[in-house]
Amino acid sequence: MTYSSRALLLAGLCVAALLTGCQSLPQQPTSDGLRQEIELRHVANWQAEGKIAIQMASDQQSASFKWTQDKDNYDIHLFGPFGQGTTWLRRTSRKVTLESPKTGIHQASSPENLMLEVLGWQVPVSNLQYWLRGLPAKKPRPTALTRDPAGFLTDLQQEGWQVTYSRPKDFAGWWLPTRILAERDDLRLTIVIKNWQLPDAARP
Numbered sequence: 001m002t003y004s005s006r007a008l009l010l011a012g013l014c015v016a017a018l019l020t021g022c023q024s025l026p027q028q029p030t031s032d033g034l035r036q037e038i039e040l041r042h043v044a045n046w047q048a049e050g051k052i053a054i055q056m057a058s059d060q061q062s063a064s065f066k067w068t069q070d071k072d073n074y075d076i077h078l079f080g081p082f083g084q085g086t087t088w089l090r091r092t093s094r095k096v097t098l099e100s101p102k103t104g105i106h107q108a109s110s111p112e113n114l115m116l117e118v119l120g121w122q123v124p125v126s127n128l129q130y131w132l133r134g135l136p137a138k139k140p141r142p143t144a145l146t147r148d149p150a151g152f153l154t155d156l157q158q159e160g161w162q163v164t165y166s167r168p169k170d171f172a173g174w175w176l177p178t179r180i181l182a183e184r185d186d187l188r189l190t191i192v193i194k195n196w197q198l199p200d201a202a203r204p
Contacts, residue, residue, distance in 0.1 A: 033151025173201030
């Protein structure tokens with residue numbers, strides 16, 4: 001075999017090795033995010049813990065939170081928020097209750113109306129129960145959304161809010177965001193989730 005023939009053979013083997021190596025690289029199926037989204041909507045009970053920072057015009061406040069969801073009902077425990085002390089926001093039997101040592105107990109038909117009436121500002125609690133898990137809220141339909149190559153949400157526009165997801169991590173088999181930024185007009189929410197408690201995800 002001549003020198004040139006050996007060189008061509010060696011080059012061919014190198015190309016084949018490179019192609020084989022590329023084919024063996026693990027790739028995340030593009031359906032993973034969409035499949036998880038469908039499965040997550042059927043998870044009725046979950047819990048999230050973390051911190052939330054709220055920036056309103058020239059004011060900025062923060063608090064720790066523990067969100068416990070039971071089907072359509074929830075119990076949100078806020079620690080030291082916005083000068084209100086420990087606060088509970090609960091939804092049961094189609095009623096929403098806001099309770100704190102400073103404000104007492106108040107009820108309304110929606111968490112947004114209740115927060116605006118008692119605190120003077122509101123956050124989209126009805127949507128956050130979906131947004132926290134990386135899901136679009138059931139209604140209204142999103143005006144725009146962006147997914148990564150695996151199908152997981154990275155950006156969402158819904159009901160006038162711009163929602164951005166980052167720093168996803170694995171929790172019991174679920175690939176969930178740990179940092180969520182939600183912005184609308186002069187209101188900016190930054191949510192950092194430190195821990196999730198959900199049923200183990202069933203994966204093939």
